[in-house]
Amino acid sequence: MLLFPVFFSGNxxxxxxxxxxxxYTVHKTNDTLYVVNFWxxxxxxxxxxxxxxxQEYKKYARYKVKMIYVSMNSVKDLSKxxxxxxxxxxxxxxxxLNGGNPNDWINKVDSSWSGAIPATVMYxxxxxxxxxxxxxxxxxxxxxxxxxNK
Numbered sequence: 001m002l003l004f005p006v007f008f009s010g011n012x013x014x015x016x017x018x019x020x021x022x023x024y025t026v027h028k029t030n031d032t033l034y035v036v037n038f039w040x041x042x043x044x045x046x047x048x049x050x051x052x053x054x055q056e057y058k059k060y061a062r063y064k065v066k067m068i069y070v071s072m073n074s075v076k077d078l079s080k081x082x083x084x085x086x087x088x089x090x091x092x093x094x095x096x097l098n099g100g101n102p103n104d105w106i107n108k109v110d111s112s113w114s115g116a117i118p119a120t121v122m123y124x125x126x127x128x129x130x131x132x133x134x135x136x137x138x139x140x141x142x143x144x145x146x147x148x149n150k
Contacts, residue, residue, distance in 0.1 A: 012094075013071075013078065013081060013082055013085060013094045013095065013096055014094075014095050014096070015075055015078070015095075015096045015098050016095050016096070016097060016098065017097075017098055017099060017100070018097065018099045018100075018104075018105040018108070021036075021070060021095060021097060021099075022108075024036075024068055024093070024095070025068065025121075025123045026123060026126055026128075027126065028123070028126060029125055029126040030064075030125070031064055031124065031125060032064040032065065032066055032124070033064060033065045033066070033122055033123075033124050033129075033145070033148055033149045034066050034068060034122065034123040034124070035053070035056075035065065035066065035067050035068065035120065035122050035145065036068045036070055036120065036121045036122070036123070037049075037050075037053055037067070037068070037069050037070065037118060037119075037120050038070045038072055038097075038109075038117050038118060038119040038120070038121075039069060039070070039071060039072065039117055039118050040071060040072040040073050040117060041071070041073055041077070041080055041081055041084045042073070043072075043117050043118060045117075045118055045134075045135040046117055046118040046135070048135065049118055049135045049136050049141070050069075050088060050090065051088075052136055052137070052138040052141045052142075053067055053069070053136075053141065054067075054088070054089075054090065055138060056141055056142060056145055057092075059142075060145065060149070063149065064149070065145060065149055066093070067092070067093065068093045068095065069085075069090060069091075069093065069094045069095070070095050070096075070097050071094065071095065071096045071097065072097060072117055073096060075096060075098050078096060081094075081096055102115050103115075109121055109131070110128065110131040110133075112131065112133070113131065113133055114133060116133055116134075118133075118134065118135050118136075119131070119132065119133045119134075120132050120136070122144070122145075122148050124148065129148050130144060130148055132144075
């Protein structure tokens with residue numbers, strides 16, 4: 001599957017398959033902490049916690065911490081996701097996962113993941129260092145990022 005970048009007035013959203021998503025995280029063997037948040041516009045807990053991720057992104061902008069937002073919306077909802085991204089000034093990297101059957105890849109993210117969102121996984125040196133199914137508070141997200149960014 002090819003990468004389909006879509007350009008709008010705001011941040012660029014790319015539609016990716018699961019293997020392409022992994023190229024942003026798992027295949028990076030550097031000392032950057034990659035924080036990957038799986039969310040959707042229709043998920044109230046997801047929408048509620050996004051400002052916490054943005055707050056941490058701004059706080060760690062000068063450090064080796066990268067935020068990657070992975071929308072689980074349908075590809076047909078791309079314009080809705082783009083409007084949300086523009087309104088929230090979400091970024092810098094927003095992907096829309098066109099992953100096919102989730103049962104084929106959910107366990108590759110984490111074997112304990114039921115598939116519910118929000119879900120967050122963190123990678124460093126190409127290895128998973130953290131996984132959480134469920135939403136964060138601002139304080140709990142900050143604590144986890146601090147502990148994994150050492």
